[in-house]
């Protein structure tokens with residue numbers, strides 16, 4: 001079965017992949033890092049959060065932050081102005097409604113300002129070890145389409161297809177493995193198909209007639 005082959009092949013290729021490449025030591029840090037990571041590389045986010053997490057230690061620190069100061073603290077990430085606004089609004093709710101603790105359900109997380117389903121999936125699967133869905137970022141979208149796991153274009157539809165195709169116990173690994181393979185081999189502009197361990201089962205490769 002193609003789905004299981006993908007997991008097996010990629011696990012063998014990237015045995016060291018255990019989760020997100022974002023640095024964090026608690027659910028709040030992961031939530032903030034993931035919010036910062038939209039349209040920004042994980043490396044850049046990790047550089048920013050190194051100091052950010054020393055300055056802001058809990059949800060209250062972000063909730064009471066001065067907007068201009070927080071914007072300045074994160075200004076090297078894309079869309080930092082909006083991200084700072086969302087972080088403050090989000091942490092105000094976490095303080096007022098959840099006693100300063102990040103909620104651990106999809107339903108609650110996606111109600112927070114600036115928290116997408118993708119962000120919620122990252123937090124739930126990595127920090128809370130809960131698989132309510134599959135992280136579908138730009139790499140997972142692209143690879144799922146190219147390999148032939150989905151014909152859908154929208155993130156949520158792609159996630160639905162993947163959730164139907166893969167048993168739940170593989171959801172976490174699947175996302176992390178596709179992300180790393182997308183970064184290293186199946187790049188957006190120039191996929192390195194000849195070197196790719198998935199080429200024998202990939203639709204894109206087959207259709208290109210290599």
Ligand code: SF4
Pocket residue numbers: 143146147185186187191192193194196197198199202203204205
């Ligand atoms: S064969 Fe090419 S398109 Fe298919 S997964 Fe590998 S790099 Fe991506």
